[in-house]
Amino acid sequence: MKIDTNNYVFDIDGTLTPSRGKIDEGFKKFFLEWMEGKNVYFITGSDKDKTIEQIGKEIWNKATRCYQSCGNAVYEQGKLIRQLDFPLSEDLNKLLQEFLIWSSWNDRYTTNIEPRIGLVNFSVIGRDCPQEAREKYAEWDKKTKERLAFCDIIHEKFPEVEASVGGQISIDIHLKGKNKAQILDDINTNIIFFGDKCEPGGNDYPIVNRLETTDLVKNYTINKVSGYRDTWHTLIQSY
Numbered sequence: 001m002k003i004d005t006n007n008y009v010f011d012i013d014g015t016l017t018p019s020r021g022k023i024d025e026g027f028k029k030f031f032l033e034w035m036e037g038k039n040v041y042f043i044t045g046s047d048k049d050k051t052i053e054q055i056g057k058e059i060w061n062k063a064t065r066c067y068q069s070c071g072n073a074v075y076e077q078g079k080l081i082r083q084l085d086f087p088l089s090e091d092l093n094k095l096l097q098e099f100l101i102w103s104s105w106n107d108r109y110t111t112n113i114e115p116r117i118g119l120v121n122f123s124v125i126g127r128d129c130p131q132e133a134r135e136k137y138a139e140w141d142k143k144t145k146e147r148l149a150f151c152d153i154i155h156e157k158f159p160e161v162e163a164s165v166g167g168q169i170s171i172d173i174h175l176k177g178k179n180k181a182q183i184l185d186d187i188n189t190n191i192i193f194f195g196d197k198c199e200p201g202g203n204d205y206p207i208v209n210r211l212e213t214t215d216l217v218k219n220y221t222i223n224k225v226s227g228y229r230d231t232w233h234t235l236i237q238s239y
Contacts, residue, residue, distance in 0.1 A: 072118020
């Protein structure tokens with residue numbers, strides 16, 4: 001039997017699941033079977049609990065490693081093996097509070113600022129918003145580019161910090177360089193990556209940029225997907 005030596009790296013939100021939604025049951029059954037005998041890694045801005053809520057504990061436990069909070073909390077076989085803390089400073093918190101005042105988006109919910117291991121997640125609309133409101137904000141943000149503008153302001157005022165757009169409604173904020181590309185410090189050969197936020201400003205972009213602009217990984221494939229169905233189709237067709 002041929003041994004698969006590839007390292008498959010997946011974003012979660014918008015790549016394996018609908019944004020902040022649970023994995024499709026049909027895709028879940030396929031993916032569990034597909035994972036068999038493969039090196040599968042997850043890299044996401046979400047924390048452990050949110051990821052398990054989305055993909056289920058069976059898939060999460062079956063992964064070779066799970067890189068949570070943009071790689072600032074790393075789990076192997078369900079155990080935390082590494083983490084980097086990022087306490088929210090008073091000045092950064094003040095700026096995020098100002099963003100809530102400046103934003104012209106009026107439909108608001110709770111959990112606007114959420115500290116996680118190694119990063120802070122910020123959302124004007126609030127992470128507790130219902131799906132319909134989430135999608136409305138996402139469409140509005142595509143036109144106004146509010147989140148990208150907020151990221152630019154964060155970079156200007158806090159040069160030691162990095163901010164990127166994640167999912168449909170939020171921004172991931174962490175120490176400079178402590179982004180999703182951290183996974184490439186551990187995995188540096190035969191990488192097949194799947195992500196939906198691969199353009200500049202998206203939180204998958206650091207992986208794509210590092211793969212394309214350095215010679216640290218010579219053998220890689222980048223799959224820029226537009227949703228879990230795209231990922232599913234690609235897996236069926238190509239691997």
